[in-house]
Amino acid sequence: MNTRSKVKNNRLAYLYVLPALSASLLFVAFPLLQTVWYSLHRWSGIGTPVWVGLQNYVTQLSSPRVQSALYHSLILIVFFALIPVCLGLITASMLSSSRLRGLGFFRTVLFLPQVIALTVTGMAWRWMYNLDGPINETLRAIGLDSLARPWLGDFDWALYAVGLVGTWLTAGFCMILFLAGISRIDPGLYDAAKIDGSGPIREFFAVTLPGVKPELGVALTITVIGGLKSFDVVYMTTRGGPGTSTTVPALEIYRLAFVDGQVGSAAAIAIVLVLLIVIVGLGMARLFRTRQ
Amino acid sequence: MSILTERPEVAPDTEAIVTSRPPSRRFRSVRRAGVSGVVAKYTILGLGAFLVLVPLYSILAVSLQPRGIPVAGLSWPADPQWSNYVDAWNTGAFNVLLSNSVMIALPVVVIAVFLSVLSGYAFATMKFRGKEFIFAALLIGLILPFEGIIVPLYYTLRALNLTNTMWGVALPEIGLYVSFGTFWMRVAFSQTPPSLVEAAQIDGARPWQVLWKVLFPISWPSVMTIVILFFIWSWNEFLIALVILQDPASKTAPAGLGAFVGKYVSDVPLLAAAAVIVAVPVVVTYVLLQGHVIRGMTQGAVKE
Numbered sequence: 001m002n003t004r005s006k007v008k009n010n011r012l013a014y015l016y017v018l019p020a021l022s023a024s025l026l027f028v029a030f031p032l033l034q035t036v037w038y039s040l041h042r043w044s045g046i047g048t049p050v051w052v053g054l055q056n057y058v059t060q061l062s063s064p065r066v067q068s069a070l071y072h073s074l075i076l077i078v079f080f081a082l083i084p085v086c087l088g089l090i091t092a093s094m095l096s097s098s099r100l101r102g103l104g105f106f107r108t109v110l111f112l113p114q115v116i117a118l119t120v121t122g123m124a125w126r127w128m129y130n131l132d133g134p135i136n137e138t139l140r141a142i143g144l145d146s147l148a149r150p151w152l153g154d155f156d157w158a159l160y161a162v163g164l165v166g167t168w169l170t171a172g173f174c175m176i177l178f179l180a181g182i183s184r185i186d187p188g189l190y191d192a193a194k195i196d197g198s199g200p201i202r203e204f205f206a207v208t209l210p211g212v213k214p215e216l217g218v219a220l221t222i223t224v225i226g227g228l229k230s231f232d233v234v235y236m237t238t239r240g241g242p243g244t245s246t247t248v249p250a251l252e253i254y255r256l257a258f259v260d261g262q263v264g265s266a267a268a269i270a271i272v273l274v275l276l277i278v279i280v281g282l283g284m285a286r287l288f289r290t291r292q
Numbered sequence: 293m294s295i296l297t298e299r300p301e302v303a304p305d306t307e308a309i310v311t312s313r314p315p316s317r318r319f320r321s322v323r324r325a326g327v328s329g330v331v332a333k334y335t336i337l338g339l340g341a342f343l344v345l346v347p348l349y350s351i352l353a354v355s356l357q358p359r360g361i362p363v364a365g366l367s368w369p370a371d372p373q374w375s376n377y378v379d380a381w382n383t384g385a386f387n388v389l390l391s392n393s394v395m396i397a398l399p400v401v402v403i404a405v406f407l408s409v410l411s412g413y414a415f416a417t418m419k420f421r422g423k424e425f426i427f428a429a430l431l432i433g434l435i436l437p438f439e440g441i442i443v444p445l446y447y448t449l450r451a452l453n454l455t456n457t458m459w460g461v462a463l464p465e466i467g468l469y470v471s472f473g474t475f476w477m478r479v480a481f482s483q484t485p486p487s488l489v490e491a492a493q494i495d496g497a498r499p500w501q502v503l504w505k506v507l508f509p510i511s512w513p514s515v516m517t518i519v520i521l522f523f524i525w526s527w528n529e530f531l532i533a534l535v536i537l538q539d540p541a542s543k544t545a546p547a548g549l550g551a552f553v554g555k556y557v558s559d560v561p562l563l564a565a566a567a568v569i570v571a572v573p574v575v576v577t578y579v580l581l582q583g584h585v586i587r588g589m590t591q592g593a594v595k596e
Contacts, residue, residue: 002368010418010420010421011420012418012499013418013419014420015415016410016411016413016414016418017410017411017414017420017426019407019411020407020408020410020411020430020470020473020474021426021429021430023404023407023463023466023467023470024429024430024433024467024468024470024471025467026463026467027445027463027464027466027468028432028433028441028464028468029429029432029465029469030438031441031444031448032432032436032440032441034441034448035440035441035443035444037444038443038444045447078506086369088383090293091336091340092334094332095333095336095337100334101332102338105587106337106340106341108579108582109340109341109344109345110337110344111582111585111589112348112575112578114589115524115574115575115585116574117434117530117545117546117549118528119528119530119550120351120546120548120549120568120570121347123351123549123553123563123567124347124348124351124567126563127347127350127351127564128346128347128350130560132362133350133364134350137366138366168343168347171340172340172344173589173590175340176586176590177590180590180591192333218590221435225435225437229437229439231439231530232530232531235530235534235550236549236550246381249439250437250439250531253439253442253443254442254531254534255567256447257442257443257446258535263447266443267443267444270440270442270443271440272441273439273440274436274440277435277437277440278435280434281434281435292512
């Protein structure tokens, strides 16, 4: 921890920390504990909650609907995290070795998906995937009419279509993160690799990849959690459909708590989701820890 | 600002959550890339930018198409129907939605930034018992999404008569954002030269004065970053607005858009115009202040 503190007035420090800490405890930590409590009860939102122990967890985790929601999360992680991180690594390492004019412009554009409201993004992609939308129009224009379909309404394709929105959201972000990481690698390391006769691929694994380890950790943490918690895009594009082919845990939480009146079950899924997120957060922090 | 000259500047003790590395040389060795290499690089960048822009362009294009007739793909309308925006604005009551969004974002930004500055200052400059433990307790807010706590938030806020009010959304947002803000401001204050604080203390400045007269002014760029990020996050927040604000008169712009989709499913130009209206304030903010946004979101913590 920081050792250059000059003020030793202990009590005063609490006054400075207290407002932020109480906001966080009241509106984040306390609701989290409440969620645990709800998850152990059967409650419809009115009346008295009935203690049921772990029964909500058992029921929900064995329900096909929730299982498929969790499975869809895994698929979405591939699209939200693995593909963008790989794309970002490859493109960033190809771009890194020289200064390019106009990079600022490209950076602005490539980061754009990160700031636009996910609801708006969902709306844009609803149109992209529409039966008369740009994707199908392009397919028809190049003679692939047979491939044209309402992508978000297709049982086989809807999940991948939603996943691709995730790739669109995070690939540029990953690339920009990695570019910043690569720019901090000691150029001497690249020169040394050159002298050793390393080709671009060995150079990538020997110099670039270890050099961007902290960025890799951050990118994976953010994007995997983004895939796990995804709600806005799914809500705006498919609402989990057709059938349950694109449902995700966050959507099941919403449905159970605010549509079906199964508050305890919704809370149980929420706790499972939080556990997954915490495991990812702590796991990545451990995996990508850098020693100073 | 070139990305190649940008480095995360963070204190070494935040390694777990912030991308931190010792500063290295600013200069890269000159490595010549042939003309074909440069072409390949611009091709990658151009293709990436193209793929990002296509959906955004297409929603703009379709928002200007005539309503009620089949719309064709990507083409820019021959006769742009700007009246679609007027119709979307009126049918969606966007004057109400946008002002609700502002009325929530403003207090969230002011209060969350103020609380973050205070706690970041204590964590950066003061010693106190339980410091590490309290810091760790704040950490959960960095990765916890509203999806995880939305269920009790709704019932608690309803019991407090705060559903359908701006505070019902603003208070949880403040509670969540102060985690990132505290981390961010702690790093910023840790990086100020200790001599400045010492000089002020020798002059008899009290901690409160040291913060507002010395540290706050020189850390202004870092404060600006969280001002902008909190605004964007609050503006874009969907789930909590969807759940807490069910009365149409209290909805925020993204929540209103969510309701709009359900009502006008097939009126693509109208929906597209509504989406563009929701996006514009944040996009304008981003384009004007993108340096802050990108720095905050890439160097910040595991909080998107």
